[in-house]
Amino acid sequence: MTLAQNHQPQLSGNKYWILVFMVLVLSACSPKIRTESKKPEVPKEAPKTTKPAVRFEQASISLLVPFRLNEIKLKSATKAEVEKAALAIDFYQGFKLGIDSAAASGQNFKLKVYDTRDDNTQIGTLIDNGGLLGSSLIVGPVFPDGLKYITNYSISRNIPVVNPLSAAHPGEFANPNLISIVNNVDQHAEKIGSYISKNYNPATTVVVLINPKGSSDEVMAKPLRAYFMQHNKFNFQEYASVFTMEPKIIKDRQYVVIVSASDRKFVVPTLDKLMKIKKTGLNISLFGHPDWVKQNYNTEQLQTLNTVVTSSYKIDYTRSEVNAFIRKYRSSFNFEPGEYAFKGFDIGFYFGKLLSIYGADYLNYLSKERYKGLHNSFRFIHDDKLGYINTSLMLLKYKNFALNIVE
Template sequence: MNFKKVYGLLVWSALVLAACSPKIKTPKPEPAKPVENEKAIDKKPVKKFAQGASVSLLVPFKLSELNLKTATKAEIEKYAMPIDFYQGFKLGLDSAAAQGLNFKLNVFDTEDDNAHIASLYKNDRFKQSNLIIGPVFPEGLKYISAYSKENNALVVSPLAASQPADFNNPNLISIVNNIDLHAKKISAYIAKNFNPASTIVVLINPRKTEDEQFGAPIRNYFQANTKFTVQEYASAYAFETKMIKGKQYAVVVTSSDRAFVLPTIEKLYKLKHLPAGGYSIALFGHPNWVKQNYPTDKMQDLNTIVSSSYKIDYKNSAVTSFIKKYRYKYGFEPGEYAFKGFDIAYYFGRLLATYGEDYKDYIVKDRYKGLHNNFSFIHDEKLGYINTSLMLLRFKNFTLNIVE
């Protein structure tokens, strides 16, 4: 993101974002919608919002902490994330308004502080919200859970990849896939595509807390549901001593610690290409690998697959349309959080416009094909609504491509 443009954007934000409430009116119909739901749903008579739907967006701009005269580039870029999300969100709600509903968007700077969140409970605009987006971070989501349950208010967790059980809120809507869903996706793929008679599933698991969060559900999946032989080692070097020629190895590295992962990849690559004849290895990695830097040639050679809840197809017409609109309105390229903000706003805005006051009943029925990921929710009486849609990506032609 261009430094000067981010700087200018923050100046603008400091002037207009604090407690702003833009009224988003129905624009003229556009010739093409940016994204569409996957299938039509039988609808009962819709009870529309009489005064338009009220949406509250809780984002930690923390602009009061930023001195624009002395801030470094790194400091400014840190504060750019919530603004990027807000701008994408605003475009998404604009697009949803094309379906015939006016929105009142209330934007609140939580400053990543629970005291600021508590002050909203006395704010009339906040109390009249038909939907609350945010807070962004887990601590804020935990804090607002009591208000959400007491007032039966739906709260969207837009960016946190936390376990829904951390919040114990039946009114929570979790957008980002938790680590258990990533583990299940990887496990199901291995079970479907490998022969248990000739394949050994290997977990390379250093057993740190974060490693075990990914490793435990994979281990449990294969122990409970399949006939695969499962082995577990603390390192690739320990694994090497137990390898058997003629076997296919589906190797899952549960760590995202680059200092551990990089030599592990190097070792597995060497084991596949031993001078006397290598082993058959397919590698599966932690979802955080997508944002880390590893040797692409070796990842590709090992047929590496990782799960992800974020992937942009820049050849997609809806993506290119969004980018053009974002450039036109804001003057620079959208980042990851702009795409996420757009999808969340458009999906829920469309639900509000289509189903009115009963939109809650359609969250699990209405599937959405988005710019960065799809939305397909299940409902748990204790944990709320959980998005189960995520992708598997494989290295091919030196880039990540969607497998499923």
């Protein structure tokens, strides 16, 4: 499959408009807001500016996010409740800026925004009221239960649905119209296994999986174990901790240690023990859980252990496009953009451009168009049963007190 590199689209000075429906309480009538605004700078790699055979007069996108504005009370809300609401608002605002930028081509968009309240009953009411009819694309719901609930509707109406935030395996949804943005755990395991296979000598390397065997630990351990059982050229061992591994160490071997846990109470003593083992002269390379990217561990230890982690995303603050987005977000909302604002922008801009360029045929180009975004990169493959799956995944290594892209 040939995947084309994309170039920065020209931003014209022409004005455009976007019709936004903000539906916070589902009803027969929805307020209409017509907006005009300046367009933020966009990433340098974006879908090609080739004219579509049939262009939409108005591309309709439905965004389903759990604002839960009907029930949240800031004075009494828990931290988790506030974070959920903040996630939805941050994602929506970034998504809106992405659509704004995609509209630079002159395409008209109808962006319908619905508060799902993280409640399938609300989604059902929305479907029954015909709110999603005519959608060229549905983005969300953001949580797996909502995505499962909307599957039958997506299939019956043949409307593509973007899974924007969940890392759940697409096999859980059985929706051939699903577009999965976030890499699932099997992809992370495959990336680690493939890198080890390419860069280490099986004759002198022992691959050790440290798996404390909790339910969350096994999620990562299972595909890693399966990979090395299938590619059995390495001496593969599995232990519940580095403490039980230590007595079995062979001094003249290279050790590649993979930790499937993300529980800080387990990880911190694991790093301490690996440092002590390394000081005895053992050659160790460490591969960590993807969640380590968001967690705060001793960077000096991580560097000394040559630690590598997989990640779906990385924001490079030296890029002009990233800083232009930050300025635009501050100007528009008087807040700093969070992680979900960046995610929202990339999804909004990428799919907005596809709809603008290719019209009703945009799905035919989804697996042909690469995109290097502000936060995520997209490179989709298509599966007849699982839908479209983003395969763009990075390996990051701790070096010079920063995470640097290895692959």
